[in-house]
Amino acid sequence: MNTESTLFSNVNIIDGSGDAPFAGHVLVVGNRIEKVVSSPDDLEEQAGTIIDGQGKTLMPGLCDAHLHLTWNDQPTLEHITLMPPEEHLIHSINVAKTVLDAGFTSGVGAAAARPRFDCILRNAINAGDIVGPRYLANGQEICTAGGLGDTSPVHVDIQDLSFGWRVCGPEEMRKAVRMFVKFGVDLIKLNLSGEEITPVPAQTTPMSNEEVAMAMQEARPYGIRACAHARSADSVKQCLNHGVQIIYHASYADTECMDRLEAEKDRFFVGPGLAWLIQTSQGAADWGIAPDSELAQVYARELEYAVEGMQEMRKRGIRIVPGGDYGFAWTPHGTNAKDLEYFVDLIGMSPMEAIVSATSLGGQIMGMPDELGLLKEGYLADLLLVDGDPSADITVLQDTSKLEVIMKDGALYKNAL
Numbered sequence: 001m002n003t004e005s006t007l008f009s010n011v012n013i014i015d016g017s018g019d020a021p022f023a024g025h026v027l028v029v030g031n032r033i034e035k036v037v038s039s040p041d042d043l044e045e046q047a048g049t050i051i052d053g054q055g056k057t058l059m060p061g062l063c064d065a066h067l068h069l070t071w072n073d074q075p076t077l078e079h080i081t082l083m084p085p086e087e088h089l090i091h092s093i094n095v096a097k098t099v100l101d102a103g104f105t106s107g108v109g110a111a112a113a114r115p116r117f118d119c120i121l122r123n124a125i126n127a128g129d130i131v132g133p134r135y136l137a138n139g140q141e142i143c144t145a146g147g148l149g150d151t152s153p154v155h156v157d158i159q160d161l162s163f164g165w166r167v168c169g170p171e172e173m174r175k176a177v178r179m180f181v182k183f184g185v186d187l188i189k190l191n192l193s194g195e196e197i198t199p200v201p202a203q204t205t206p207m208s209n210e211e212v213a214m215a216m217q218e219a220r221p222y223g224i225r226a227c228a229h230a231r232s233a234d235s236v237k238q239c240l241n242h243g244v245q246i247i248y249h250a251s252y253a254d255t256e257c258m259d260r261l262e263a264e265k266d267r268f269f270v271g272p273g274l275a276w277l278i279q280t281s282q283g284a285a286d287w288g289i290a291p292d293s294e295l296a297q298v299y300a301r302e303l304e305y306a307v308e309g310m311q312e313m314r315k316r317g318i319r320i321v322p323g324g325d326y327g328f329a330w331t332p333h334g335t336n337a338k339d340l341e342y343f344v345d346l347i348g349m350s351p352m353e354a355i356v357s358a359t360s361l362g363g364q365i366m367g368m369p370d371e372l373g374l375l376k377e378g379y380l381a382d383l384l385l386v387d388g389d390p391s392a393d394i395t396v397l398q399d400t401s402k403l404e405v406i407m408k409d410g411a412l413y414k415n416a417l
């Protein structure tokens with residue numbers, strides 16, 4: 001008997017590849033999937049722990065490709081950094097647990113609200129000091145003066161009031177990226193376009209090509225990838241031109257963007273972040289953004305563009321990944337699986353395609369395509385046992401009571417059976 005092994009017997013397997021579900025048995029040894037078989041044979045003797053799946057669904061853990069563990073459920077951007085650092089850190093630790101409880105066993109940090117927060121959270125998760133998803137740590141959003149991220153009311157050298165890191169010119173960009181590299185980031189984040197709730201609207205592209213080029217030049221020697229806030233067509237083109245592989249939003253991507261994304265579909269990912277658009281236009285009345293307000297209407301129009309664009313990208317085979325910018329008052333952490341419902345209802349994906357976007361593509365965007373995101377022999381054992389069939393009803397993944405077992409890295413984080 002191997003005490004560090006777990007057998008999931010009698011499960012309906014969704015392997016994350018998009019193939020149809022099939023009945024089987026899965027043996028996990030250490031932190032990897034050792035065997036996926038149709039007949040259990042002598043596996044029970046090899047397993048330390050046996051979980052009788054009773055025909056429920058076993059599938060790879062989910063990946064949120066646009067995760068902000070340090071967004072603290074505030075009603076405005078300015079409020080994010082008004083929470084004192086001590087409370088903010090505790091809040092972020094709790095968010096990491098909330099995300100894992102929601103079945104997301106991995107996530108791409110899409111920017112931190114303070115310089116080192118993401119790095120220390122990732123390190124603490126990896127050390128087992130706190131619980132949370134596998135996490136790619138980011139720096140702060142690097143932004144232009146007055147753009148999204150620069151929430152300081154005055155232009156001084158003290159950056160504490162901003163959740164983004166403000167730069168003016170390539171040399172300040174060089175300094176910013178080197179600072180985040182020193183802190184140990186896996187990614188950098190560039191705010192290339194504006195955002196409607198800021199003085200710089202979504203279709204504006206304020207960061208210069210010189211600044212973007214400098215950021216990539218400084219990140220590249222370390223193998224550090226970049227992601228970008230890119231709503232405007234020009235900002236998407238900056239991503240394509242400079243090799244920013246993770247493109248968030250892309251609401252106003254034009255035909256040229258589509259053609260180029262399609263031609264390089266193995267290189268780029270698009271994360272639309274639909275939850276933010278949907279909830280800000282329709283679900284934020286309690287926080288002063290009534291659906292008939294001008295701001296909500298602007299977001300509703302952007303949502304229409306984004307949905308149409310994502311439908312087109314899906315047809316072209318461009319990799320679309322979930323992650324809805326959760327962590328504002330009206331987009332609370334833990335509701336991350338709503339994105340998959342949006343993918344089905346708005347973009348036209350089948351439930352299975354939505355599952356692939358959160359599992360197989362998750363492994364790819366995490367930079368671990370050969371060992372994460374599939375339920376396959378040799379892959380890391382990040383698994384969910386779901387009471388229900390997400391390939392028939394994708395919304396079942398939003399009900400944490402249905403996520404009966406959550407395994408991360410071969411360890412049973414949750415076993416409610």
Ligand SMILES: [Zn+2]
Pocket residue numbers: 066068110325
């Ligand atoms: Zn974001």
